[in-house]
Amino acid sequence: MASQNPSLTPWDKFASTWDEGMGDEGNDYFRYLELPILEKLAKPEEGFRALDLATGNGLVARWLAQKGAASVIATDGAPAMLDYAKARTEGAGYADRISYHCLDVTSQASWDEFIESDFGSTGGSFDVITMNMALMDIQDLGPLAKALRHLLKPNGCFVATLLHPIFFTSGASRQILVHEDSETGEHSIERSIVMTRYWNVPPAKQMVFPGRKAETPYMYHRPLHQLFTPFFEAGLTMDALEETNFDESFRDPVREHSSKNFTEFPKILGFRMRRVAGLVSN
Template sequence: MSASQSTQHEESVTSWSKNADYWDNGIGQDGNKYWKRLQQPSLERMVPFKPGKETRALEIATGNGLVARWLASKGASVLATDVSPEMLELAARREMPEHKGKISYRQLDATSPVALSKLAAEDATVGRFDVIIMNMAIMDVSTIEPLAAALPTLLQKGGVFVATLLHPVFFTCGAQRSIRLVDYGPDGYPEIIRAKTIEKYLDVPPYHGVALYGQPAQQFYFHRPLHELFSAFFKAGLAMDAMEEPAFTAEDATPERLEASSNYTQLPALLSFRMRRVV
Protein backbone atom coordinates (compact mmCIF):
# COMPACT_ATOMS: atom_id res chain seq x y z
CA MET A 1 0.00 0.00 0.00
CA SER A 2 1.41 3.39 -0.98
CA ALA A 3 1.79 6.26 1.49
CA SER A 4 -1.22 8.05 0.02
CA GLN A 5 -3.31 4.89 0.12
CA SER A 6 -2.29 4.34 3.73
CA THR A 7 -3.38 7.84 4.70
CA GLN A 8 -6.67 7.47 2.83
CA HIS A 9 -7.22 4.07 4.43
CA GLU A 10 -6.70 5.45 7.93
CA GLU A 11 -9.10 8.33 7.25
CA SER A 12 -11.65 5.91 5.81
CA VAL A 13 -11.51 3.69 8.90
CA THR A 14 -11.90 6.71 11.16
CA SER A 15 -14.92 7.96 9.21
CA TRP A 16 -16.71 4.63 9.44
CA SER A 17 -16.13 4.49 13.18
CA LYS A 18 -17.61 7.98 13.50
CA ASN A 19 -20.57 7.04 11.28
CA ALA A 20 -21.26 3.66 12.89
CA ASP A 21 -24.27 4.66 15.00
CA TYR A 22 -25.78 6.77 12.22
CA TRP A 23 -25.29 3.93 9.72
CA ASP A 24 -26.87 1.43 12.09
CA ASN A 25 -29.92 3.66 12.58
CA GLY A 26 -30.27 4.19 8.84
CA ILE A 27 -29.93 0.53 7.83
CA GLY A 28 -31.76 -0.90 10.84
CA GLN A 29 -32.46 -4.53 11.57
CA ASP A 30 -33.91 -5.41 8.17
CA GLY A 31 -32.11 -3.10 5.74
CA ASN A 32 -33.14 -0.19 3.53
CA LYS A 33 -34.58 -0.03 0.02
CA TYR A 34 -31.21 -0.74 -1.58
CA TRP A 35 -30.97 -3.95 0.43
CA LYS A 36 -34.53 -5.15 -0.01
CA ARG A 37 -34.96 -4.30 -3.69
CA LEU A 38 -31.45 -4.71 -5.12
CA GLN A 39 -28.83 -6.33 -2.90
CA GLN A 40 -30.74 -9.18 -1.27
CA PRO A 41 -32.45 -10.40 -4.47
CA SER A 42 -29.10 -10.43 -6.26
CA LEU A 43 -27.36 -12.25 -3.41
CA GLU A 44 -30.18 -14.80 -3.37
CA ARG A 45 -29.30 -15.64 -6.97
CA MET A 46 -25.53 -15.49 -6.53
CA VAL A 47 -24.86 -17.30 -3.26
CA PRO A 48 -25.06 -21.09 -3.52
CA PHE A 49 -26.62 -22.90 -0.58
CA LYS A 50 -26.41 -26.70 -0.72
CA PRO A 51 -29.43 -28.47 0.80
CA GLY A 52 -28.44 -30.58 3.78
CA LYS A 53 -24.94 -29.10 3.98
CA GLU A 54 -23.92 -26.22 6.23
CA THR A 55 -22.31 -23.37 4.31
CA ARG A 56 -19.20 -21.85 5.87
CA ALA A 57 -19.29 -18.14 5.07
CA LEU A 58 -16.92 -15.24 5.62
CA GLU A 59 -18.26 -11.72 5.39
CA ILE A 60 -15.91 -8.81 4.75
CA ALA A 61 -17.08 -5.39 6.02
CA THR A 62 -20.19 -6.63 7.80
CA GLY A 63 -21.31 -3.16 8.98
CA ASN A 64 -24.20 -3.71 11.38
CA GLY A 65 -24.35 -7.41 10.50
CA LEU A 66 -27.23 -7.27 8.01
CA VAL A 67 -25.74 -9.80 5.55
CA ALA A 68 -24.37 -11.99 8.35
CA ARG A 69 -27.88 -12.30 9.77
CA TRP A 70 -29.26 -13.10 6.33
CA LEU A 71 -26.64 -15.82 5.84
CA ALA A 72 -27.37 -17.26 9.28
CA SER A 73 -31.10 -17.34 8.47
CA LYS A 74 -30.16 -19.54 5.50
CA GLY A 75 -28.43 -21.97 7.83
CA ALA A 76 -24.87 -20.79 7.19
CA SER A 77 -22.10 -20.65 9.75
CA VAL A 78 -20.76 -17.09 9.49
CA LEU A 79 -17.56 -15.31 10.45
CA ALA A 80 -18.53 -11.63 10.24
CA THR A 81 -15.59 -9.24 10.01
CA ASP A 82 -15.10 -5.50 9.87
CA VAL A 83 -12.20 -3.11 10.30
CA SER A 84 -14.30 -0.99 12.70
CA PRO A 85 -14.75 -2.26 16.29
CA GLU A 86 -17.73 0.07 16.60
CA MET A 87 -19.45 -1.63 13.68
CA LEU A 88 -18.77 -5.08 15.09
CA GLU A 89 -20.27 -4.09 18.43
CA LEU A 90 -23.43 -2.85 16.70
CA ALA A 91 -23.62 -6.04 14.61
CA ALA A 92 -23.41 -8.18 17.74
CA ARG A 93 -26.21 -6.16 19.35
CA ARG A 94 -28.43 -6.76 16.32
CA GLU A 95 -28.00 -10.53 16.49
CA MET A 96 -31.29 -12.38 17.04
CA PRO A 97 -31.74 -15.33 19.43
CA GLU A 98 -32.18 -17.71 16.50
CA HIS A 99 -28.71 -16.73 15.24
CA LYS A 100 -26.88 -17.68 18.44
CA GLY A 101 -23.99 -19.98 17.70
CA LYS A 102 -24.22 -19.30 13.95
CA ILE A 103 -22.36 -15.98 13.82
CA SER A 104 -18.95 -15.09 15.23
CA TYR A 105 -17.28 -11.70 14.97
CA ARG A 106 -13.71 -10.62 14.31
CA GLN A 107 -11.92 -7.38 13.57
CA LEU A 108 -10.20 -7.66 10.20
CA ASP A 109 -8.47 -5.17 7.96
CA ALA A 110 -9.13 -6.58 4.49
CA THR A 111 -6.43 -4.35 3.00
CA SER A 112 -3.72 -5.98 5.14
CA PRO A 113 -1.86 -8.95 3.60
CA VAL A 114 -0.59 -9.88 7.09
CA ALA A 115 -4.08 -9.98 8.62
CA LEU A 116 -5.45 -11.96 5.68
CA SER A 117 -2.57 -14.45 5.80
CA LYS A 118 -3.15 -14.98 9.52
CA LEU A 119 -6.85 -15.63 8.90
CA ALA A 120 -6.03 -18.07 6.08
CA ALA A 121 -3.59 -19.98 8.30
CA GLU A 122 -6.18 -20.29 11.07
CA ASP A 123 -8.91 -21.20 8.60
CA ALA A 124 -6.86 -24.03 7.10
CA THR A 125 -7.10 -25.93 10.39
CA VAL A 126 -10.91 -26.09 10.27
CA GLY A 127 -11.62 -26.10 6.52
CA ARG A 128 -11.83 -23.29 4.05
CA PHE A 129 -14.85 -21.14 3.33
CA ASP A 130 -17.57 -22.05 0.86
CA VAL A 131 -18.62 -18.43 0.39
CA ILE A 132 -16.97 -15.06 0.96
CA ILE A 133 -19.19 -11.98 0.65
CA MET A 134 -18.34 -8.30 0.44
CA ASN A 135 -21.61 -6.42 0.20
CA MET A 136 -21.48 -2.73 -0.79
CA ALA A 137 -17.94 -2.14 0.44
CA ILE A 138 -15.44 -2.51 -2.41
CA MET A 139 -15.82 1.18 -3.27
CA ASP A 140 -15.04 2.01 0.38
CA VAL A 141 -11.59 0.37 0.59
CA SER A 142 -8.33 1.87 -0.62
CA THR A 143 -7.00 -1.34 -2.18
CA ILE A 144 -8.58 -4.67 -3.13
CA GLU A 145 -5.43 -6.44 -4.33
CA PRO A 146 -4.53 -8.02 -0.94
CA LEU A 147 -8.01 -9.48 -0.55
CA ALA A 148 -8.11 -10.75 -4.13
CA ALA A 149 -4.70 -12.39 -3.71
CA ALA A 150 -5.83 -14.07 -0.47
CA LEU A 151 -9.08 -15.52 -1.82
CA PRO A 152 -7.53 -18.75 -3.24
CA THR A 153 -6.13 -19.51 0.22
CA LEU A 154 -9.41 -18.70 1.98
CA LEU A 155 -11.85 -20.44 -0.38
CA GLN A 156 -12.17 -24.15 -0.81
CA LYS A 157 -12.03 -25.43 -4.39
CA GLY A 158 -15.29 -24.47 -6.07
CA GLY A 159 -15.94 -21.82 -3.42
CA VAL A 160 -17.13 -18.36 -4.45
CA PHE A 161 -16.48 -14.72 -3.71
CA VAL A 162 -19.61 -12.60 -4.16
CA ALA A 163 -19.59 -8.80 -4.15
CA THR A 164 -22.01 -5.95 -4.67
CA LEU A 165 -20.99 -2.33 -5.09
CA LEU A 166 -22.19 0.99 -6.43
CA HIS A 167 -22.00 0.74 -10.21
CA PRO A 168 -18.65 2.13 -11.45
CA VAL A 169 -20.17 3.45 -14.68
CA PHE A 170 -23.26 5.13 -13.25
CA PHE A 171 -22.20 6.10 -9.73
CA THR A 172 -18.63 6.14 -8.47
CA CYS A 173 -17.16 7.81 -11.55
CA GLY A 174 -19.04 10.95 -10.52
CA ALA A 175 -21.87 10.65 -13.03
CA GLN A 176 -24.16 13.67 -12.89
CA ARG A 177 -27.91 13.17 -12.69
CA SER A 178 -30.14 15.28 -14.91
CA ILE A 179 -33.90 15.75 -15.26
CA ARG A 180 -35.52 17.04 -18.45
CA LEU A 181 -39.19 17.85 -18.95
CA VAL A 182 -40.72 17.08 -22.36
CA ASP A 183 -43.92 19.07 -22.78
CA TYR A 184 -45.61 16.49 -24.97
CA GLY A 185 -44.71 12.89 -24.30
CA PRO A 186 -46.02 9.78 -26.13
CA ASP A 187 -49.43 10.10 -24.46
CA GLY A 188 -49.67 13.84 -25.07
CA TYR A 189 -48.87 14.77 -21.47
CA PRO A 190 -45.61 16.16 -20.05
CA GLU A 191 -42.96 13.51 -19.61
CA ILE A 192 -39.97 13.50 -17.26
CA ILE A 193 -36.76 12.22 -18.83
CA ARG A 194 -33.97 11.19 -16.46
CA ALA A 195 -30.39 10.71 -17.60
CA LYS A 196 -26.81 10.71 -16.36
CA THR A 197 -23.81 12.47 -17.81
CA ILE A 198 -20.42 10.77 -17.52
CA GLU A 199 -17.44 13.08 -17.98
CA LYS A 200 -14.72 10.91 -16.40
CA TYR A 201 -14.43 7.16 -15.99
CA LEU A 202 -10.93 5.75 -16.54
CA ASP A 203 -9.05 7.98 -14.11
CA VAL A 204 -11.11 9.20 -11.15
CA PRO A 205 -9.10 9.85 -7.98
CA PRO A 206 -10.50 9.00 -4.52
CA TYR A 207 -13.04 11.56 -3.35
CA HIS A 208 -15.17 12.35 -0.31
CA GLY A 209 -18.88 11.65 -0.19
CA VAL A 210 -21.69 10.31 1.99
CA ALA A 211 -23.50 6.99 2.08
CA LEU A 212 -26.46 8.33 4.07
CA TYR A 213 -27.43 12.00 4.04
CA GLY A 214 -26.76 13.60 7.41
CA GLN A 215 -23.99 11.24 8.53
CA PRO A 216 -21.44 12.81 10.93
CA ALA A 217 -18.36 12.38 8.71
CA GLN A 218 -17.72 12.15 4.99
CA GLN A 219 -15.98 9.00 3.78
CA PHE A 220 -13.67 8.20 0.91
CA TYR A 221 -14.98 6.63 -2.28
CA PHE A 222 -12.53 4.65 -4.39
CA HIS A 223 -13.61 4.39 -8.02
CA ARG A 224 -12.32 1.54 -10.19
CA PRO A 225 -13.20 1.11 -13.86
CA LEU A 226 -14.40 -2.38 -14.66
CA HIS A 227 -11.10 -3.64 -16.06
CA GLU A 228 -9.26 -2.61 -12.88
CA LEU A 229 -11.95 -4.04 -10.63
CA PHE A 230 -12.05 -7.47 -12.25
CA SER A 231 -8.36 -7.80 -13.12
CA ALA A 232 -7.38 -8.03 -9.46
CA PHE A 233 -9.44 -11.22 -9.12
CA PHE A 234 -8.44 -12.65 -12.50
CA LYS A 235 -4.79 -12.16 -11.55
CA ALA A 236 -5.43 -14.28 -8.45
CA GLY A 237 -6.64 -17.12 -10.69
CA LEU A 238 -10.36 -16.76 -10.02
CA ALA A 239 -12.99 -17.08 -12.75
CA MET A 240 -16.09 -14.90 -12.96
CA ASP A 241 -19.17 -17.00 -13.60
CA ALA A 242 -21.98 -14.53 -12.83
CA MET A 243 -22.62 -10.80 -13.09
CA GLU A 244 -25.72 -8.65 -12.67
CA GLU A 245 -26.58 -4.96 -12.86
CA PRO A 246 -29.51 -4.49 -10.45
CA ALA A 247 -31.76 -1.53 -11.15
CA PHE A 248 -34.81 -0.09 -9.47
CA THR A 249 -38.21 -0.53 -11.11
CA ALA A 250 -41.21 1.74 -11.46
CA GLU A 251 -42.71 0.42 -8.23
CA ASP A 252 -39.64 1.68 -6.35
CA ALA A 253 -40.17 5.27 -7.52
CA THR A 254 -40.01 8.16 -5.07
CA PRO A 255 -42.32 10.78 -6.63
CA GLU A 256 -41.74 13.34 -3.87
CA ARG A 257 -37.99 13.35 -4.67
CA LEU A 258 -37.51 13.85 -8.40
CA GLU A 259 -33.73 13.40 -8.08
CA ALA A 260 -33.90 10.10 -6.15
CA SER A 261 -31.77 7.27 -7.56
CA SER A 262 -34.76 4.95 -7.34
CA ASN A 263 -36.42 6.96 -10.12
CA TYR A 264 -33.65 6.17 -12.63
CA THR A 265 -35.08 2.82 -13.67
CA GLN A 266 -33.14 2.46 -16.94
CA LEU A 267 -29.72 2.89 -15.32
CA PRO A 268 -28.41 0.23 -12.90
CA ALA A 269 -27.56 1.42 -9.41
CA LEU A 270 -25.41 -1.56 -8.46
CA LEU A 271 -23.02 -4.09 -9.91
CA SER A 272 -23.02 -7.64 -8.54
CA PHE A 273 -20.52 -10.31 -9.51
CA ARG A 274 -19.35 -13.76 -8.48
CA MET A 275 -15.80 -15.09 -8.71
CA ARG A 276 -15.12 -18.82 -8.30
CA ARG A 277 -11.99 -20.69 -7.25
CA VAL A 278 -11.69 -23.33 -9.96
CA VAL A 279 -8.26 -24.85 -9.17
Protein backbone atom coordinates in the same frame (compact mmCIF):
# COMPACT_ATOMS: atom_id res chain seq x y z
CA MET B 1 -10.53 -0.73 20.36
CA ALA B 2 -10.57 1.88 17.56
CA SER B 3 -9.58 1.06 14.00
CA GLN B 4 -5.89 1.62 13.17
CA ASN B 5 -6.67 2.46 9.52
CA PRO B 6 -7.62 6.16 9.07
CA SER B 7 -9.94 5.28 6.16
CA LEU B 8 -11.98 3.17 8.57
CA THR B 9 -12.28 5.87 11.23
CA PRO B 10 -15.57 7.32 9.88
CA TRP B 11 -17.17 3.86 9.86
CA ASP B 12 -16.03 3.34 13.44
CA LYS B 13 -17.12 6.79 14.59
CA PHE B 14 -20.56 6.75 13.00
CA ALA B 15 -21.35 3.07 13.41
CA SER B 16 -24.46 3.96 15.44
CA THR B 17 -25.80 6.08 12.56
CA TRP B 18 -25.20 3.25 10.11
CA ASP B 19 -26.82 0.71 12.40
CA GLU B 20 -29.88 2.88 12.88
CA GLY B 21 -30.27 3.28 9.12
CA MET B 22 -29.88 -0.41 8.34
CA GLY B 23 -31.77 -1.88 11.29
CA ASP B 24 -32.49 -5.61 11.31
CA GLU B 25 -33.75 -5.85 7.72
CA GLY B 26 -31.70 -3.26 5.81
CA ASN B 27 -32.85 -0.38 3.62
CA ASP B 28 -34.55 -0.50 0.20
CA TYR B 29 -31.22 -0.92 -1.56
CA PHE B 30 -30.42 -3.99 0.50
CA ARG B 31 -33.84 -5.63 0.41
CA TYR B 32 -34.71 -5.04 -3.23
CA LEU B 33 -31.40 -4.73 -5.09
CA GLU B 34 -28.57 -6.36 -3.13
CA LEU B 35 -30.27 -9.32 -1.44
CA PRO B 36 -31.68 -10.70 -4.74
CA ILE B 37 -28.12 -10.81 -6.10
CA LEU B 38 -26.85 -12.60 -2.99
CA GLU B 39 -29.72 -15.08 -3.18
CA LYS B 40 -29.11 -15.82 -6.86
CA LEU B 41 -25.31 -16.00 -6.86
CA ALA B 42 -24.39 -17.45 -3.47
CA LYS B 43 -26.95 -20.27 -3.65
CA PRO B 44 -26.19 -21.38 -0.09
CA GLU B 45 -26.84 -25.02 0.78
CA GLU B 46 -27.58 -26.39 4.24
CA GLY B 47 -24.48 -26.79 6.41
CA PHE B 48 -22.13 -24.52 4.46
CA ARG B 49 -19.27 -22.55 6.05
CA ALA B 50 -19.35 -18.82 5.35
CA LEU B 51 -17.18 -15.72 5.75
CA ASP B 52 -18.79 -12.28 5.54
CA LEU B 53 -16.39 -9.40 4.90
CA ALA B 54 -17.18 -5.78 5.82
CA THR B 55 -20.26 -7.01 7.65
CA GLY B 56 -21.34 -3.60 8.97
CA ASN B 57 -24.15 -4.26 11.43
CA GLY B 58 -24.26 -7.91 10.34
CA LEU B 59 -27.08 -7.88 7.76
CA VAL B 60 -25.53 -10.48 5.44
CA ALA B 61 -24.02 -12.55 8.27
CA ARG B 62 -27.48 -12.94 9.79
CA TRP B 63 -28.94 -13.81 6.39
CA LEU B 64 -26.28 -16.48 5.86
CA ALA B 65 -27.04 -18.01 9.25
CA GLN B 66 -30.76 -17.97 8.50
CA LYS B 67 -30.08 -19.74 5.18
CA GLY B 68 -28.62 -22.70 7.06
CA ALA B 69 -24.91 -21.99 7.44
CA ALA B 70 -23.18 -24.30 9.90
CA SER B 71 -20.93 -21.37 10.81
CA VAL B 72 -20.50 -17.75 9.79
CA ILE B 73 -17.49 -15.57 10.55
CA ALA B 74 -18.55 -11.91 10.39
CA THR B 75 -15.65 -9.50 9.95
CA ASP B 76 -15.25 -5.74 9.74
CA GLY B 77 -12.37 -3.30 10.02
CA ALA B 78 -14.37 -1.04 12.35
CA PRO B 79 -14.68 -2.57 15.84
CA ALA B 80 -17.74 -0.45 16.65
CA MET B 81 -19.55 -1.99 13.67
CA LEU B 82 -18.89 -5.44 15.08
CA ASP B 83 -20.35 -4.36 18.41
CA TYR B 84 -23.61 -3.42 16.70
CA ALA B 85 -23.58 -6.62 14.66
CA LYS B 86 -23.25 -8.65 17.86
CA ALA B 87 -26.08 -6.70 19.50
CA ARG B 88 -28.37 -7.36 16.52
CA THR B 89 -27.71 -11.10 16.85
CA GLU B 90 -28.23 -11.49 20.59
CA GLY B 91 -31.10 -13.82 21.42
CA ALA B 92 -31.50 -15.15 17.89
CA GLY B 93 -31.78 -18.90 17.47
CA TYR B 94 -28.75 -18.89 15.19
CA ALA B 95 -26.57 -16.62 17.36
CA ASP B 96 -24.21 -19.43 18.34
CA ARG B 97 -23.35 -20.03 14.68
CA ILE B 98 -21.99 -16.50 14.10
CA SER B 99 -18.57 -15.46 15.38
CA TYR B 100 -16.90 -12.06 14.98
CA HIS B 101 -13.40 -11.00 14.03
CA CYS B 102 -11.88 -7.57 13.38
CA LEU B 103 -10.34 -7.70 9.91
CA ASP B 104 -9.09 -4.80 7.77
CA VAL B 105 -9.41 -6.13 4.21
CA THR B 106 -7.05 -3.42 2.92
CA SER B 107 -4.17 -4.64 5.09
CA GLN B 108 -1.99 -7.60 4.16
CA ALA B 109 -0.86 -7.84 7.79
CA SER B 110 -4.47 -8.08 8.94
CA TRP B 111 -5.12 -10.83 6.38
CA ASP B 112 -2.00 -12.71 7.48
CA GLU B 113 -3.18 -12.57 11.10
CA PHE B 114 -6.63 -13.81 10.13
CA ILE B 115 -5.35 -16.67 7.97
CA GLU B 116 -2.99 -17.79 10.74
CA SER B 117 -5.74 -17.65 13.37
CA ASP B 118 -8.17 -20.41 14.26
CA PHE B 119 -10.70 -18.74 11.96
CA GLY B 120 -8.78 -19.15 8.73
CA SER B 121 -5.86 -21.46 9.48
CA THR B 122 -7.27 -24.32 7.40
CA GLY B 123 -6.77 -22.94 3.89
CA GLY B 124 -9.55 -23.46 1.39
CA SER B 125 -12.16 -23.90 4.06
CA PHE B 126 -15.04 -21.57 3.10
CA ASP B 127 -17.92 -22.53 0.85
CA VAL B 128 -19.20 -18.96 0.55
CA ILE B 129 -17.42 -15.63 1.07
CA THR B 130 -19.50 -12.48 0.75
CA MET B 131 -18.74 -8.78 0.59
CA ASN B 132 -21.83 -6.62 0.31
CA MET B 133 -21.41 -3.00 -0.76
CA ALA B 134 -17.80 -2.43 0.24
CA LEU B 135 -15.53 -2.86 -2.81
CA MET B 136 -15.94 0.80 -3.79
CA ASP B 137 -14.63 1.77 -0.34
CA ILE B 138 -11.35 -0.12 -0.77
CA GLN B 139 -8.33 1.59 -2.31
CA ASP B 140 -6.31 -1.59 -2.95
CA LEU B 141 -8.07 -4.84 -3.88
CA GLY B 142 -4.84 -6.87 -4.08
CA PRO B 143 -4.72 -8.21 -0.49
CA LEU B 144 -8.39 -9.20 -0.67
CA ALA B 145 -8.00 -11.04 -3.98
CA LYS B 146 -4.96 -13.02 -2.80
CA ALA B 147 -6.67 -13.97 0.45
CA LEU B 148 -9.74 -15.24 -1.39
CA ARG B 149 -7.64 -17.70 -3.36
CA HIS B 150 -6.32 -19.11 -0.10
CA LEU B 151 -9.61 -19.20 1.81
CA LEU B 152 -12.08 -20.51 -0.77
CA LYS B 153 -12.82 -24.19 -1.14
CA PRO B 154 -12.17 -25.48 -4.69
CA ASN B 155 -15.92 -25.36 -5.36
CA GLY B 156 -16.56 -22.34 -3.14
CA CYS B 157 -17.53 -18.87 -4.33
CA PHE B 158 -16.95 -15.20 -3.57
CA VAL B 159 -20.01 -13.02 -4.12
CA ALA B 160 -19.74 -9.23 -4.02
CA THR B 161 -22.04 -6.29 -4.62
CA LEU B 162 -21.11 -2.64 -5.10
CA LEU B 163 -22.46 0.68 -6.31
CA HIS B 164 -22.65 0.52 -10.08
CA PRO B 165 -19.64 2.39 -11.52
CA ILE B 166 -21.64 3.86 -14.39
CA PHE B 167 -24.33 5.52 -12.31
CA PHE B 168 -22.58 6.28 -9.02
CA THR B 169 -18.80 6.18 -8.71
CA SER B 170 -18.03 7.77 -12.09
CA GLY B 171 -19.50 11.03 -10.82
CA ALA B 172 -22.04 11.15 -13.65
CA SER B 173 -24.50 14.05 -13.56
CA ARG B 174 -28.23 13.40 -13.47
CA GLN B 175 -30.17 15.32 -16.10
CA ILE B 176 -33.91 15.94 -16.10
CA LEU B 177 -35.51 17.36 -19.27
CA VAL B 178 -39.12 18.55 -19.39
CA HIS B 179 -40.75 18.34 -22.82
CA GLU B 180 -43.97 20.12 -23.74
CA ASP B 181 -46.14 18.71 -26.49
CA SER B 182 -46.99 21.59 -28.84
CA GLU B 183 -50.26 19.94 -29.84
CA THR B 184 -51.60 18.97 -26.40
CA GLY B 185 -49.62 21.15 -24.02
CA GLU B 186 -48.88 18.07 -21.92
CA HIS B 187 -45.52 17.73 -20.18
CA SER B 188 -43.29 14.67 -20.25
CA ILE B 189 -40.07 14.13 -18.34
CA GLU B 190 -36.95 12.49 -19.72
CA ARG B 191 -34.18 11.40 -17.37
CA SER B 192 -30.60 10.72 -18.39
CA ILE B 193 -27.08 10.71 -16.99
CA VAL B 194 -24.20 12.72 -18.40
CA MET B 195 -20.78 11.10 -18.05
CA THR B 196 -17.73 13.24 -18.63
CA ARG B 197 -15.25 10.75 -17.17
CA TYR B 198 -15.09 6.99 -16.78
CA TRP B 199 -11.47 5.98 -17.38
CA ASN B 200 -9.72 8.25 -14.87
CA VAL B 201 -11.88 9.33 -11.95
CA PRO B 202 -10.19 10.41 -8.70
CA PRO B 203 -11.43 9.26 -5.27
CA ALA B 204 -14.54 11.12 -4.19
CA LYS B 205 -16.32 11.76 -0.92
CA GLN B 206 -19.50 9.70 -0.51
CA MET B 207 -22.32 11.17 1.51
CA VAL B 208 -22.84 8.16 3.75
CA PHE B 209 -23.37 10.17 6.92
CA PRO B 210 -25.54 13.27 6.22
CA GLY B 211 -24.23 16.47 7.75
CA ARG B 212 -20.74 15.04 8.21
CA LYS B 213 -19.17 16.04 4.90
CA ALA B 214 -15.68 16.63 6.30
CA GLU B 215 -15.63 13.20 7.94
CA THR B 216 -17.36 11.10 5.31
CA PRO B 217 -15.26 8.31 3.73
CA TYR B 218 -13.92 8.20 0.19
CA MET B 219 -15.14 5.90 -2.53
CA TYR B 220 -12.95 4.68 -5.38
CA HIS B 221 -14.14 4.48 -8.95
CA ARG B 222 -12.88 1.64 -11.11
CA PRO B 223 -13.60 0.91 -14.76
CA LEU B 224 -14.72 -2.69 -15.02
CA HIS B 225 -11.34 -4.01 -16.16
CA GLN B 226 -9.65 -2.42 -13.11
CA LEU B 227 -12.32 -3.85 -10.83
CA PHE B 228 -11.91 -7.45 -11.97
CA THR B 229 -8.20 -7.65 -12.86
CA PRO B 230 -6.88 -8.11 -9.27
CA PHE B 231 -9.12 -11.16 -8.86
CA PHE B 232 -8.13 -12.64 -12.22
CA GLU B 233 -4.44 -12.12 -11.42
CA ALA B 234 -4.92 -13.93 -8.10
CA GLY B 235 -6.21 -17.02 -9.89
CA LEU B 236 -9.96 -16.46 -9.65
CA THR B 237 -12.46 -16.65 -12.46
CA MET B 238 -15.82 -14.91 -12.79
CA ASP B 239 -18.82 -17.06 -13.71
CA ALA B 240 -21.77 -14.76 -13.00
CA LEU B 241 -22.57 -11.05 -13.31
CA GLU B 242 -25.75 -9.24 -12.27
CA GLU B 243 -27.09 -5.68 -12.46
CA THR B 244 -30.16 -4.57 -10.51
CA ASN B 245 -32.35 -1.50 -10.50
CA PHE B 246 -35.50 -0.07 -8.97
CA ASP B 247 -38.65 -0.31 -11.08
CA GLU B 248 -41.45 2.23 -11.50
CA SER B 249 -43.10 1.20 -8.23
CA PHE B 250 -40.25 2.87 -6.30
CA ARG B 251 -40.53 6.22 -8.06
CA ASP B 252 -40.07 9.20 -5.73
CA PRO B 253 -42.51 11.98 -6.74
CA VAL B 254 -41.06 14.49 -4.27
CA ARG B 255 -37.35 14.24 -5.10
CA GLU B 256 -37.10 14.33 -8.89
CA HIS B 257 -33.32 13.81 -8.71
CA SER B 258 -33.67 10.60 -6.64
CA SER B 259 -31.73 7.67 -8.05
CA LYS B 260 -34.93 5.62 -7.79
CA ASN B 261 -36.47 7.71 -10.58
CA PHE B 262 -33.70 6.87 -13.07
CA THR B 263 -35.11 3.48 -13.95
CA GLU B 264 -33.07 2.98 -17.14
CA PHE B 265 -29.75 2.84 -15.32
CA PRO B 266 -28.65 0.02 -12.98
CA LYS B 267 -27.74 1.00 -9.43
CA ILE B 268 -26.04 -2.14 -8.11
CA LEU B 269 -23.46 -4.43 -9.73
CA GLY B 270 -22.91 -7.94 -8.41
CA PHE B 271 -20.60 -10.75 -9.45
CA ARG B 272 -19.41 -14.21 -8.43
CA MET B 273 -15.80 -15.45 -8.45
CA ARG B 274 -14.40 -18.95 -8.02
CA ARG B 275 -10.90 -20.44 -7.76
CA VAL B 276 -9.46 -21.57 -11.05
CA ALA B 277 -9.52 -25.38 -11.08
CA GLY B 278 -6.16 -26.97 -10.40
CA LEU B 279 -4.52 -23.82 -9.09
CA VAL B 280 -2.81 -24.37 -5.74
CA SER B 281 -2.73 -21.51 -3.22
CA ASN B 282 0.66 -20.21 -2.12
